[in-house]
Amino acid sequence: MLQAPPAEPGMREEEVDTPALLLDLDAFEHNLDTMAAILAPTGAKLRAHAKTHKSPIIALQQMKRGAIGQCVQKVAEAEALAWGGVPDILVSNEVIAPRKLARLAALSGLAKVAVCADGEHGIAAIESAAEAAGLRMTVLVEIDCGGGRCGVAPGPEAVALAERIAGSRHLIFGGLQSYHGSAQHYRTPAQRQQAIGAAADGTRRTVEQLRQRGLDCAIVGGAGTGTFRNELASGVWNEIQAGSYAFMDADYGRNDDPPPFRQSLFVLAQVMSAPRPGLAVVDAGHKAVAIDSGPPLVHGFPGVTYAGASDEHGTLKAEDPSALPRLGQSVRLVPGHCDPTVDRHDWYVGVRKGRVECLWPVAARGGMA
Amino acid sequence: MLQAPPAEPGMREEEVDTPALLLDLDAFEHNLDTMAAILAPTGAKLRAHAKTHKSPIIALQQMKRGAIGQCVQKVAEAEALAWGGVPDILVSNEVIAPRKLARLAALSGLAKVAVCADGEHGIAAIESAAEAAGLRMTVLVEIDCGGGRCGVAPGPEAVALAERIAGSRHLIFGGLQSYHGSAQHYRTPAQRQQAIGAAADGTRRTVEQLRQRGLDCAIVGGAGTGTFRNELASGVWNEIQAGSYAFMDADYGRNDDPPPFRQSLFVLAQVMSAPRPGLAVVDAGHKAVAIDSGPPLVHGFPGVTYAGASDEHGTLKAEDPSALPRLGQSVRLVPGHCDPTVDRHDWYVGVRKGRVECLWPVAARGGMA
Structure with missing residues (x-):
């Protein structure tokens, strides 16, 4: 085994x-220090993505340098982090299966946890899990800011879901998940700038529409190693979800102006x-x-x-x-x-x-x- | 973990x-029974490849239906099988690292084990491990029968290695490993027949040259799910190393005349x-x-x-x-x-x-x- x-x-x-x-520790620590130095003067915080490293040991080293928590894609990853002492975990993905949501709720005694939804089906499933566990669960609305995968359209659709969450006595509206995955590997800075520029417009508009309805976004999360400098420059995101920056790979090395x-x-x-x-x-x-x-x-x-x-x-x-x-x-x-x-x-x-x-x-x- | x-x-x-x-047990058992029925009237035995299933439970089910042992590609796979009660294991691959060879030798109390070599470096490493462990290790010579990866050329080069093995008091010459990996996925029966025809020629010639030197091949091993009917028809191989047959996949399904x-x-x-x-x-x-x-x-x-x-x-x-x-x-x-x-x-x-x-x-x- x-x-x-x-x-x-x-x-x-x-x-x-x-x-x-093999992990070259000098290079690894350089990367963690470099990211901390880039983020320090900005208004954004690092919520590093543990889908990359899958290790509470590495998560805690990132948090010692200022990261405010971790992202994961799976409940099993959230479990490994919570059991390993990571206090703040966002599942930056939809979870709709009742057994998985019950497991996620069961981590609430160890860590602050949040999860994403992009439709009524998912919100209702999280609501049931929260009610069954006797607690309130924090839910972010995922918007499709250009990646074309999960997430509702920015604007009114997202606002309606946020209001649905905020209106439940078993749920807390936690903000927006807005990640453009494919843009991470666009080769030129101009392509990345254009993609994240459009993502920023839709995200900013949604944040503003939510504010008009009295809904504040505690988290506006997104960005990866390939584009995070673009998200930072926009001022729209307050949490950066880069993961690969700690390790890097040949594909990121092929980007022009690599990170x-x-x-x-x-x-x-x-x-x-x-x-x-x-x-x-x-x-x-x-x-x-x-x-x-x-x-x-x-x-x-x-x-x-x-x-x-x-x-x-x-x-x-x-x-x-x-x-x-x-x-x-x-x-x-x-x-x-x-x-x-x-x-x-x-x-x-x-x-x-x-x-x-x-x-x-x-x-x-x-x-x- | x-x-x-x-x-x-x-x-x-x-x-x-x-x-x-997910393993559909009816289909899985059908596959094991089918392979046993195909091999029963032939002179060849199944030594199923555990690189596919990685499970002593499945290995033992194959052996209940007539398989005489298992192949693996890695020492860690050999360990998992030996610890799980599989009595006869061939590492159908080169192992040259001393720590790995020591681990392989340490399994000798649990199972009959053999390993491949395709050069003097590998033979000397296995010889050292056997001497250190105080036992004789069985070594097959791997020949390149067309796959273009590991293995020496059929014929005199292979014979020289076999004589080197047979001449060592720490080693036993176990036969030939002759597997044409890429042919498994050639799309037409004619392509597969041609590739295995050529592989059979080189293998047969080498077996014959060894016999002339007084070296019998206890094992002439090779074949996979895509071509094993060709190897069987040639009469050259006495052990068939198919693994995927138990499960199948979309790529094998794309072969003409699929297994x-x-x-x-x-x-x-x-x-x-x-x-x-x-x-x-x-x-x-x-x-x-x-x-x-x-x-x-x-x-x-x-x-x-x-x-x-x-x-x-x-x-x-x-x-x-x-x-x-x-x-x-x-x-x-x-x-x-x-x-x-x-x-x-x-x-x-x-x-x-x-x-x-x-x-x-x-x-x-x-x-x-």
């Missing part, structure tokens, strides 16, 4: 069992077969490193590409065969996409200056429900 | 927490947002269902496609909006690729005739090292 950790404190990095999820963070997350792999010149096979396939946003990069080996992923193997190729890592050598892969890569692993192996410093469980890994 | 199971025995399928890994098995594996998801006509959003994204071989199919909803996967969401679309499942409804998704989908989950939810019958842990999930 839980896999044994692939390393022990004090080991040299090249001794770590592969594949392993000012360092790559701290790697999958350590070993060349375990090199049967022909020009080919090195590593023991990290797509069960160990997510390829939904493209293959990983091979860190520190210029000219070497990760040319093919199968379940448990990756094939490395190079025009110049002498550029390839040699049989037995361990290599750091930069994941194409950090969130699902973390979700494949049970342990973070924290390294600093070539030595294993700590092992942290990926406590909410899977988080299936 | 280990997630709580998403169901309880006796529940109706629509009450299961989503996303969940004679039923879809038994599903990811159960719930429509948790339906904010606009023509859109239904389910709570299974690519963290819950693998998309490396294409998106899942939506079972039982003709005209409905799984149009987009993000981390925790899937968007369902249909030309006729009335064809979409409704908000709150649970739907069975047919994974594009079964192996990595299983690896995302902690529990199989076994269902029969609409009721949950059993819960089985995915014991070797992750199997990171």
Whole structure:
């Protein structure tokens, strides 16, 4: 079930069992400090997204640097955080299943929790769960600010849902969830600016219409690592939900004017077969490193590409065969996409200056429900 | 860490927490029986691949129907099987890391184990581990029979490695590993026949050259769900390593003349947002269902496609909006690729005739090292 950790404190990095999820602690802490420094002079706070890291240990490090809480996408993630001491958790997603809502309500003794709705069905389900648990649950209205996935249209539809929530004696209206997911990976600053500009217009208008009805938004939440500087500039959002900034990945690296963070997350792999010149096979396939946003990069080996992923193997190729890592050598892969890569692993192996410093469980890994 | 199971025995399928890994037990048992019936009149035995199911419970059900053992790709998978009572395990892959080989040797008291090598580096590493553990380890030579990944060329190179193994007092030569991975998904029977025909030629030639040197192959292993009928017809292989046949997936379903098995594996998801006509959003994204071989199919909803996967969401679309499942409804998704989908989950939810019958842990999930 839980896999044994692939390393022990004090080991040299090249001794770590592969594949392993490696966290470069210097780069990681730099990223946390950098985000704190960017947000400090603004009116917005960080509510970091734990769908990326799935770890109360990392959540508490973010909160020590000023984050006011965490976002999650799943009740199982909320449980892992609350059990691990995180005091303020927003499920930035719809939850409509009664069993899940009962579990969420059961966390209220440990943490302040809130959840989103984008329709009457969801609001009624949360209301029933709150009534059954004998407490008031906080609900945000999710608006579709451009991503085209969940969320009602900004404006009157959102206002009607907010009034429905505020009018329930089992619910508290908590504000707006307004996240533009696809804009995070638009390649140019102009594309991102345009998308978030439109998102800001709809969000600002909805906040204003709510205010006219006497409904204040305690939370106006959204933004991710790719666009948060745009949301900050708009002045509309008061909570920033970036998650990937702590780790980064190859896909964010492909954005023009990429965000000012360092790559701290790697999958350590070993060349375990090199049967022909020009080919090195590593023991990290797509069960160990997510390829939904493209293959990983091979860190520190210029000219070497990760040319093919199968379940448990990756094939490395190079025009110049002498550029390839040699049989037995361990290599750091930069994941194409950090969130699902973390979700494949049970342990973070924290390294600093070539030595294993700590092992942290990926406590909410899977988080299936 | 280990997630709580998403169901309880006796529940109706629509009450299961989503996303969940669903196993239709009637179809699953049909598949196991069908494979046993196909192999019974042949000279070959099934050594089913546990990289697919990662469960000693399923392994033992395969063995009750005649399978002589299991294959794995990872030492962690071998451990989960040996600890769960599986008596005969082949690591159908290279392992060269000393810590992993020591763990593999440590299983020898529980199970018969064997491992592959495709070069002197690997053989020497296994020899050292065997000597340190005070036992003889069985090693197969992996040949590249066309897949272009691990394995030495058939013929003299393979024979030299076999002689090196047989000449070591710490090792036993166990035979040949000859698996053509990419051929499993060639779309036409003619393509598959051609690829396996060539693989059979090289394998047969190598077996013969070994015999001339006095080296018998106890195991000539290979084949997968897409091609095993070709390997059987050749008469060259004596062990068939199919894994997916127990579950099937959308990608195997796209093969012409697909293998004679039923879809038994599903990811159960719930429509948790339906904010606009023509859109239904389910709570299974690519963290819950693998998309490396294409998106899942939506079972039982003709005209409905799984149009987009993000981390925790899937968007369902249909030309006729009335064809979409409704908000709150649970739907069975047919994974594009079964192996990595299983690896995302902690529990199989076994269902029969609409009721949950059993819960089985995915014991070797992750199997990171």
